[in-house]
Amino acid sequence: MSVTPFGDRLGAAFDRFGHLCVGIDPHAWLLDRWGLEDNAIGAREFGLRVIGAAHGRAGIVKPQVSFFERHGSAGFAALERVLAEARSAGILTIADAKRGDIGSTMEAYAEAWLRPGSPLEADAVTASPYLGVGSLASSLDYAAARGKGVFVLAATSNPEAARVQDARVTATGATVAGDVIDALTGWNAQQGGSRFGSAGVVIGATVALADFGIDIGAEQPTATLPVLAPGFGHQGADPRDTRRIFGNLTPGVIVSESRTILEAGPEGVADAIARRSEEVESHRG
Numbered sequence: 640m641s642v643t644p645f646g647d648r649l650g651a652a653f654d655r656f657g658h659l660c661v662g663i664d665p666h667a668w669l670l671d672r673w674g675l676e677d678n679a680i681g682a683r684e685f686g687l688r689v690i691g692a693a694h695g696r697a698g699i700v701k702p703q704v705s706f707f708e709r710h711g712s713a714g715f716a717a718l719e720r721v722l723a724e725a726r727s728a729g730i731l732t733i734a735d736a737k738r739g740d741i742g743s744t745m746e747a748y749a750e751a752w753l754r755p756g757s758p759l760e761a762d763a764v765t766a767s768p769y770l771g772v773g774s775l776a777s778s779l780d781y782a783a784a785r786g787k788g789v790f791v792l793a794a795t796s797n798p799e800a801a802r803v804q805d806a807r808v809t810a811t812g813a814t815v816a817g818d819v820i821d822a823l824t825g826w827n828a829q830q831g832g833s834r835f836g837s838a839g840v841v842i843g844a845t846v847a848l849a850d851f852g853i854d855i856g857a858e859q860p861t862a863t864l865p866v867l868a869p870g871f872g873h874q875g876a877d878p879r880d881t882r883r884i885f886g887n888l889t890p891g892v893i894v895s896e897s898r899t900i901l902e903a904g905p906e907g908v909a910d911a912i913a914r915r916s917e918e919v920e921s922h923r924g
């Protein structure tokens with residue numbers, strides 16, 4: 640049976656709803672602000688209401704797994720419900736699980752998050768390359784065969800990251816971040832065909848890409864690299880600067896925001912999503 644590549648589904652979501660991704664991060668203080676208990680039921684209700692608000696306004700959501708995991712097995716059941724709700728609303732889900740391990744274990748993680756019919760099935764998952772980008776090959780292949788995506792951490796938004804991510808790879812002289820970007824660009828090129836690749840990278844919007852030796856003016860390959868870009872809002876970046884920050888990577892950028900949208904509360908969240916999406920689209924250039 641042929642599957643629609645994740646890159647094609649991402650492109651369709653961009654065309655229909657724009658590039659905003661709504662983070663689903665049920666922090667304890669946000670649950671309190673939403674009048675919900677800090678437990679698995681609270682996290683589930685929170686997630687379901689965010690999906691309801693995103694429906695028709697945004698095409699992508701990113702549940703942060705940790706905020707469900709902290710409630711144990713009931714928290715995972717809550718996340719399963721939220722993922723299923725997003726799927727039936729036709730909203731793409733990126734499970735922000737940041738998994739990273741040896742290849743054989745990575746395949747099991749891919750099965751958990753990307754297997755059609757898995758209780759935790761999402762459309763894409765975040766992965767960490769610090770056991771070597773090559774250790775993710777099995778999950779990239781697993782994802783591609785099922786029309787799913789993987790976003791690999793390249794240059795993350797947190798200030799502590801640079802010490803690791805701007806280090807130079809002995810074999811090539813590229814920075815670690817640049818090496819990850821090159822690896823994923825190459826992997827997409829090998830798959831061929833689509834407007835957007837099915838494998839992407841995570842680049843924080845707070846990052847000065849030139850410091851990582853990344854040329855944002857470089858011509859992009861045919862299959863544009865999807866870039867999951869957190870760091871907007873609370874972490875300081877402004878969606879109006881997307882083109883300046885990402886340059887030629889901009890067509891593949893997913894503008895991800897959690898707290899600045901979620902703090903609008905249950906009554907204000909739908910408007911906050913609509914406003915942010917409009918702002919993102921009018922400034923992408």
Ligand SMILES: O=C(O)c1cc(=O)[nH]c(=O)n1[C@@H]1O[C@H](COP(=O)(O)O)[C@@H](O)[C@H]1O
Nearest residue numbers: 703765795796841843869873874896897898
């Ligand atoms: O992979 C991520 O989404 C991620 C990568 C990164 O470099 N920085 C980063 O903040 N994130 C996630 O993006 C979200 C940011 O949340 P806000 O700062 O509230 O918008 C959190 O869920 C983080 O775990």
